[in-house]
Structures are given as structure tokens and as C-alpha cells.
Amino acid sequence: MNKSFPQLKGPLLHNHPLAKHTSWKIGGPAEYFYRPVDTEDLIKLLNAWQDEPVTIIGAGTNILIRDQGIKGLVIHLRNSLNKLQALDENTIHSEAGVNLTYLVQKCTELGMIGATFMAGIPGTLGGALKMNAGAYGDAIWHYVKSVETINRHGQIKTRAATEFIASYRQIEGLAKNEWFISAELKFNSGEIEKAKQQMQTYIQKREKSQPLNLPSCGSVFRNPDGDYAARLIEVNGLKGKQIGGAKISEKHANFIVNCGNAKAADVESLMQEIVATVEKSNGIKLITEVHILGD
Ligand SMILES: Cc1cc2nc3c(=O)[nH]c(=O)nc-3n(C[C@H](O)[C@H](O)[C@H](O)COP(=O)(O)OP(=O)(O)OC[C@H]3O[C@@H](n4cnc5c(N)ncnc54)[C@H](O)[C@@H]3O)c2cc1C
Known part of the structure; x- marks a missing residue:
């Protein structure tokens, strides 16, 4: 359903694709999407927004947005509130x-x-x-x-x-x-x-x-105490492993890169495989650094 808030300074978008707002270039749509012009505009939006959930994102450089997207309102702060x-x-x-x-x-x-x-x-x-x-x-x-x-x-x-x-x-x-x-x-x-x-x-x-020439989210996993996630992934021979369009970088094993058409599901499958492999052979359960958003 389209909603309208005439008091806002910018357009409230419906079913807005989020992939372009993430550094991975992955993710389904936001049910509603708004970029506030300033703090006053953000206050008005939050005052008026009563029911559905609210998610705030910045530049999308540490999030994996699932393919079904995000329900409710997504507020995008990059390039707004920028004083x-x-x-x-x-x-x-x-x-x-x-x-x-x-x-x-x-x-x-x-x-x-x-x-x-x-x-x-x-x-x-x-x-x-x-x-x-x-x-x-x-x-x-x-x-x-x-x-x-x-x-x-x-x-x-x-x-x-x-x-x-x-x-x-x-x-x-x-x-x-x-x-x-x-x-x-x-x-x-x-x-x-x-x-x-x-x-x-x-x-x-x-x-x-770092493989800065391909879309990524930086380090996918946190480094465990006294070790490096990249080292653990590498010693298990996982560098270069690919599922769909998502690949474990050859340059930095804690980076998963989007080779062009990766889905969030590809990235998640690869993450699950990494966690299972490292846990089985090294007894360490890697913790995800990237935040996963959406259903
Ligand atoms: C190539 C590359 C290299 C990187 N290197 C590093 C590194 O060296 N060190 C490092 O720490 N990180 C690194 N990162 C990860 C990332 O850049 C940082 O975590 C960054 O701070 C995330 O900011 P963002 O605006 O993109 O947040 P987003 O990815 O948009 O959001 C991250 C989380 O913060 C929440 N959030 C966003 N804005 C707000 C807000 N205003 N208030 C409350 N919650 C909010 C979101 O809902 C989400 O849960 C790297 C990423 C890439 C792609």
C-alpha cells in the first residue's frame, strides 16, 4: 500500500531496491524508503510513522540485506544528516x-x-x-x-x-x-x-x-581471540570457493566478493560453509561481523 506524508521534505518511496545502497550490491527492496533532508525532517517522519518496523542504514558497507528485502520503513542516512x-x-x-x-x-x-x-x-x-x-x-x-x-x-x-x-x-x-x-x-x-x-x-x-576492485562488505567474520578469521579460512583451503555469484576472495580470505550477480542467499550459503568447515577442523566457531537484515 502506498503511504503519503505531505509534511515531509522528500519523497517516501515504495518497494525501493536496496542493492544499490550497499557496497555488496546485493539485497531485495525496502517496503518503504526515505532519505531525510535534515534532522527536523527525520523527526517528522518518525512522529508520523506509527506501525511498521523501522531500520536505519548508513552506507550499507557492513550489511547483508536478504533477497526478500526489508519490511516496513528503511531510513537511509548516507548523504543526509551530513554536517x-x-x-x-x-x-x-x-x-x-x-x-x-x-x-x-x-x-x-x-x-x-x-x-x-x-x-x-x-x-x-x-x-x-x-x-x-x-x-x-x-x-x-x-x-x-x-x-x-x-x-x-x-x-x-x-x-x-x-x-x-x-x-x-x-x-x-x-x-x-x-x-x-x-x-x-x-x-x-x-x-x-x-x-x-x-x-x-x-x-x-x-x-x-584487500580486493577493492570488487563489491564486498569488508571482513565478513570477526577475528577470534588470538587468531585471524582470514587465516582460518585460508588454511582450510577455502580461498576461491564460489557459490552462485559469491566468492571467497583469493586476495583476502575474510572477504566474500560479488562476482556480478550474487544473491544474498549465495553469500549466506558460503558463510555457513565457512563456519561449518572451520568449526569442524579447528574447533572455533566464527562469529559474523556483517549484520544480516531482512526476512
Ligand atoms: C572494503 C571494506 C573495508 C572495510 N574495512 C573495515 C575496517 O577496517 N574496519 C571496520 O571496522 N570496518 C570495516 N568495514 C566495514 C564497514 O565499513 C564499517 O563497519 C562501517 O562503519 C559501516 O558503516 P555504514 O554506514 O556502511 O553502516 P551500515 O552497513 O549501513 O550499517 C551497519 C549497521 O549499523 C546500523 N546503523 C547504521 N547507521 C546507524 C545509525 N545512525 N545509528 C544506529 N545504527 C546504525 C545498521 O542498521 C546496521 O546494523 C569495511 C567495509 C568494506 C566494504
Whole structure:
């Protein structure tokens, strides 16, 4: 059924394909889809949206959307809620839809060397907060001072970082139907030229080790304590294994790439095979890092 909310600033789309909003280029449609123009627009939408479930996505770089799609309303924050402001030489305030690459670039230009570990991690700030995105032993929640969240009824709260517990690729403290809309982050500062160099080094490292020429979602599994998911997948001879259009990358075994026409079902079958094989031969149950959405 088509719904209409004349008070909104943009179009509410019905049966909107989501594959193009994910880095895997996979996924069925959203029953309803909306990209808010600003926070006020998001509040109006959530005030008006009474019944069906709500899902918020960022740049779709860590989600597998199932082929049947997502019921209810999907709110897409990438390229909306995208204001970024430096508060002083160490501190920035960023809305949740800001692209992480842009955020790192801005921080680097201001000499905030502490932000460079995020160089090359795709996605939005909101997704990074939810996933506690990180690299090289560092992670974003080390730098969060406070966040603003919104709930299912459009109510906004400012919350201190101390209200959350961040660990490897996850956080505790966010309620069901509560989402990030902005954050204040504080990074160490240093020399601008050194920060720029460090950012380039991190980007080059990724280009060398990751299959960035094909659609993927980055690492599919979390690294188990004291080991690497990629190593475990590789020693079991699974590199290059393909189901339908989904293939375990030859370059990085913890990446599953879309060779052109992969379905979410292909990716899930491959993930199940990896988990079963590694558990059987190494006694380790790999945990999925990627969030699976939809029925
Ligand atoms: C090539 C490649 C390399 C990568 N390398 C890394 C890496 O080094 N380190 C790393 O940590 N990750 C990495 N990733 C994974 C991914 O980029 C990060 O997890 C990123 O932070 C996800 O952001 P997103 O906006 O794309 O989130 P999405 O994929 O859109 O969403 C991820 C989850 O967060 C939820 N979410 C999104 N926005 C919000 C919000 N505003 N409030 C609350 N919940 C929200 C979604 O519902 C979903 O559950 C990589 C991915 C790719 C494709």
C-alpha cells in the first residue's frame, strides 16, 4: 500500500531496491524508503510513522540485506544528516550521515592525527558508531565524547560516551529503536603533514591487501581471540570457493566478493560453509561481523 506524508521534505518511496545502497550490491527492496533532508525532517517522519518496523542504514558497507528485502520503513542516512564542524583543534561535531572518508580527510587537514586509523574504512559515522569501527588496534569509541540519539518517536537525547560499553565491533547501551544522529569526537592532534602521510600509508596498506576492485562488505567474520578469521579460512583451503555469484576472495580470505550477480542467499550459503568447515577442523566457531537484515 502506498503511504503519503505531505509534511515531509522528500519523497517516501515504495518497494525501493536496496542493492544499490550497499557496497555488496546485493539485497531485495525496502517496503518503504526515505532519505531525510535534515534532522527536523527525520523527526517528522518518525512522529508520523506509527506501525511498521523501522531500520536505519548508513552506507550499507557492513550489511547483508536478504533477497526478500526489508519490511516496513528503511531510513537511509548516507548523504543526509551530513554536517561536520570543527569545534577546536582537537574536537569535531559530526552528523551521523557524514561519510567516514570525508571525516578522516577533514580531521587530517586540521592535524588531528589520532583520526587517521580510520582512513579507508568506508561507511558513515552512524554505522561506524554502531559497529565500533576500527583498524590497527584502534577503534572509534576511544574518541567519542558524546552522541545524540533519536528514538522511534522522534525524541532526541544527548548521551555521554560513558553510557556505552564499546568492544570489538559492537557496542552496548543503545536501546532497541534508538539510533545515532550525531557525535562529538576528540582526537589527538599533531603535525598536519605527518597526519597526511599516515593517512596515505593506511590507504596504501588496504589497497595491497584487500580486493577493492570488487563489491564486498569488508571482513565478513570477526577475528577470534588470538587468531585471524582470514587465516582460518585460508588454511582450510577455502580461498576461491564460489557459490552462485559469491566468492571467497583469493586476495583476502575474510572477504566474500560479488562476482556480478550474487544473491544474498549465495553469500549466506558460503558463510555457513565457512563456519561449518572451520568449526569442524579447528574447533572455533566464527562469529559474523556483517549484520544480516531482512526476512
Ligand atoms: C572494503 C571494506 C573495508 C572495510 N574495512 C573495515 C575496517 O577496517 N574496519 C571496520 O571496522 N570496518 C570495516 N568495514 C566495514 C564497514 O565499513 C564499517 O563497519 C562501517 O562503519 C559501516 O558503516 P555504514 O554506514 O556502511 O553502516 P551500515 O552497513 O549501513 O550499517 C551497519 C549497521 O549499523 C546500523 N546503523 C547504521 N547507521 C546507524 C545509525 N545512525 N545509528 C544506529 N545504527 C546504525 C545498521 O542498521 C546496521 O546494523 C569495511 C567495509 C568494506 C566494504
